[in-house]
Amino acid sequence: MSSETSPQSPRLRKPRVAVVFGGRSSEHGISVVTAGAVMRAMDRNTYDVLPIGITRDGRWALTVDDPERMAIADRAVPDVDQLAESPEGTVALSVDPSNREVVYQEPGSVPKALGDVDVVFPVLHGPYGEDGTLQGLLELSGIPYVGSGVLASAVGQDKEYMKRVFISFGLPVGPYLVVRPREWERDEPGARQRIADFAGEHGWPLFIKPARAGSSMGITKVDSFAGLDEAIAEARRHDPKFLVESLLRGREIECGVLEFEDGPRASLPAEIPPVQSHDFYDFEAKYIDSADGIVPAPLDGEQTAEIQRLAVAAFEAAGCEGLVRADFFLTEDGRFVINEINTMPGFTPISMYPRMWEASGVSYPELVDRLVRAALDRSTGLR
Incomplete structure (x- = not known):
């Protein structure tokens, strides 16, 4: 040795x-x-x-x-x-x-x-x-x-409580409905009626999502009641708790957050353009067919500043550390609506988080090194 x-x-x-x-x-x-x-x-x-x-x-x-x-x-x-x-x-x-x-x-x-x-x-x-x-x-x-502590990681994984935290901090979220396991098991007709009422209020299509999964696993876009049963079964295959979300018409914009010595900073944002061969930005579009995001996103200076502000605000709201990727919709009326955060976003060579920081002046090796060094400097315990 x-x-x-x-x-x-x-x-x-x-x-x-x-x-x-x-x-x-x-x-x-x-x-x-x-x-x-x-x-x-x-x-x-x-x-x-x-x-x-x-x-x-x-x-x-x-x-x-x-x-x-x-x-x-x-x-x-x-x-x-x-x-x-x-x-x-x-x-x-x-x-x-x-x-x-x-x-x-x-x-x-x-x-x-x-x-x-x-x-x-x-x-x-x-x-x-x-x-x-x-x-x-x-x-x-x-x-x-590396990364967020226990509470922030849990909040970042559970889409229901993530949205509740965002709402409590005044961040804009889209319409959604949560169906918990006990409700589905004890009163499935009642849960279905709530979904029907939600569809009547917000219209089709709807997205059925597992509450605690990522990489677009288990998500289905449904255009009518005919596809609802299969979509719910697929979501519950990943998580017994699921969400129903309405379609937000607009552009998908992402922004990276990285913790520096003086606090968290936001990267240049990226845009996920519509994928012609997929209904939405699902798992295969992300990783298998390598749908190519636009970095930096074609936004004006005011829009870029606003999404960066919101991304850092989401990072702080959930009590995150180290890194986060914040995903938004830029709606047709010009509003940014936050969809979710990822406390450990994909780090593959084609992943948006490292690409956004590359465009912002932080290379992939520098990004990894900064995260490791920050973790080495941070003690464990209550945060």
Whole structure:
């Protein structure tokens, strides 16, 4: 072992970044793609990288450090099981805040210490990762991590409570309806009547969305009652709680927020133009067919300043840290309406968040480095 990585010479040791990815959500594959891009961008002369994948059934696995194998190939997303060093080996973090050691074990063998971790870069998307659950584990472990804390992560994952927070801070949101699991199970006819009343008030089409999913997973655009049952079933396949939203006619505009030493700043915005081969900006349009956003968005100076103000306001309203991508509609009457925030937006090479910051003067490697360094400087605990 060289002096550079020896435990006896901590001052010379490079900061060790555990990139944690995969997970139990429907966004597993995109998380792997994001992790590959992040790992590729990290300066290995500055950081020691430890890739940890979480399989679809929740096993923490030591994976190969090979970003090239973590990309989309032949329209298929990668999987942690394809990258694991062992089909049964497990990785564990200590929940003792004074001990940041990572331990690896295979069945029938003695546990092997992999050394300390200085910071975690969690690039999981969706439930069991982006929703505050992993953040809570890292708080218990006393390990700094990139991104928002427990509460902001949970708010950013749940579209209902995200909208409630936005409304309480005076941010404009579109018309929506929430159907919770207990209501659907106990009074499905009543829930259906509420949806019918909502459609009567706001008109068709409607969007049926899982409340706690991302990457447009489980979202269906429905034009009449005929497609409603299938859309609800698809949403509930991802989450038993779902939202019904009316169509907002206008342009889709996104804006990135990044935390600097003097506070959060907004990037130049981007526009997501209509995708001719898709009904809306769904999963395949985003990641498989690589729908190309316009960066920067063709907005005038006043519009750009307004969406940047609103994006930072959303970041602050939810108590976010590190980074956020804020998604808006610019309606036909010239208003910005916030759709949602993503506390761990996609970091793939074609993702809008890094592209917006690239246009704003922050390169992909600089972006990753800034996020890691900010996490290293931030202590865990109540925020």
